[in-house]
Amino acid sequence: MKVGCVGLGDIARKAYLPVLGGLPGLDLHLHTRTSATLDEVGDGLRLPADRRHGDLDSLLAQGLDAAFVHASTSAHPELVTRLLEAGVPTYVDKPLAYRLDDCVRLVELAEARGVSLAVGFNRRHAPGYVQCADHPRELILMQKNRIGLPEDPRTMVYDDFVHVVDTLRFLVPGEIEDVTVRGRVEEGLLHHVVLQLAGDGFTALGVMNRLSGSNEEILEVSGQDTKRQVVNLAEIVDHKGQPSVRRRGDWVPVARQRGIEQVVLTFLEAVRAGRTLSARDALATHELCERIVREVSGHGGSGRS
Known part of the structure; x- marks a missing residue:
């Protein structure tokens, strides 16, 4: 080949x-x-x-x-x-x-x-995120933060926040009926953005702060008195009473843990x-990114549609 x-x-x-x-x-x-x-x-x-x-x-x-x-x-x-x-x-x-x-x-x-x-969109194949798709998902929260990296809104949203947007779309358990966007833009640079997707029985929240105290990616899905948390794609914490932690094995390649290999x-x-293979579903993620750019750039940094 x-x-x-x-x-x-x-x-x-x-x-x-x-x-x-x-x-x-x-x-x-x-x-x-x-x-x-x-x-x-x-x-x-x-x-x-x-x-x-x-x-x-x-x-x-x-x-x-x-x-x-x-x-x-x-x-x-x-x-x-x-x-x-x-x-x-x-x-x-x-x-x-x-x-x-x-x-x-x-x-x-x-x-x-x-x-x-x-x-x-490798996160759709990352083992920890795939396991979240099998968990109750009444509330989904994803954060992907950076240190000292405010950026042009279009570049930040399309190059980086796109992962958050697509992961939320991958995990929501039903049709998205409401989209809300909030963001802070100063001197043409996007400091942070918050995306909320809602539908029948679920809410999904995506956050990116480019002036955060750490570089991190945290995903949480919860519902029915149980929560699953994935930290930096490498550690899975299940909460049901006492938390139980599963970490990436010493010999598991990073490319496999992040879904690249798969x-x-x-x-x-x-x-x-x-x-x-069709990229039609991926196009829906790009359409949502365009909506986010439009809202944070053209409506004073906040909006709802």
């Missing part, structure tokens, strides 16, 4: 290439325009020169069976368009793009061409089986 990796930045090197590089029967090809990075990563993976490509045309000429896109978000629309037009099943690290119209166009292009398009295998298995 011939697979291309487009973009060799931090997330590709830390999370995806260790998985892809260890899969048997995979003919891995790399692409980046930065020659020093191409050499460094290629040498680390012991890939021959004919699997290293400084331009996209060279990569596409290999007749790829699938591709993973880990380039900067701003480059996604052009790169994904080229791959889809070439008929290559494509996995894109979230988000699809910074602009909703680009996201819609890419999803529609994939559907028109009958080509798989998948978006890298989402990669799911995508490649679909490609091997000839199943066409």
Whole structure:
């Protein structure tokens, strides 16, 4: 199976290439325009020169069976368009793009061409979060906080808060009937954002504070006098009377704990089986992100719809 990796930045090197590089029967090809990075990563993976490509045309000429896109978000629309037009099943690290119209166009292009398009929402495959989907979920609370990192609202929401948005959508036990957004923007930078989703019998709350006291990600689901908490994707605490704690095993790879390994295998298995994957559900997450950006940017930092 011939697979291309487009973009060799931090997330590709830390999370995806260790998985892809260890899969048997995979003919891995790399692409980046930065020659020093191409050499460094290629040498680390012991890939021959004919699997290293400084331009996209060279990569596409290999007749790829699938591709993973880990380039900067701003480059996604052009790169994904080229791959889809070439008929290559494509996995894109979230988000699809910074602009909703680009996201819609890419999803529609994939559907028109009958080509798989998948978006890298790895938390849907993270073991701790999957276990939360089997727990009573009358109330869902997710926090993903940072230290000293206020940012442009569109960049922050689409590049980072998108994980919170998608995880809440993944876990809500019914149709979302109400969406409420609150945020604080100062001098064009988003300091914090709060998203509330509500429906029949449930409320889901997502929080991101970019001026927090720690870098952390905490998910809690509760209902029927029981609560499950997942801390930094590695520790699961069940509360029913006395809390019980389960921690990530010493030999469990971080990529598996974070759902990276599983989402990669799911995508490649679909490609091997000839199943066409749709990004239509992922598009719903991007639509909600666009609503959040609009509310915090255009309505004084708060709103309800």
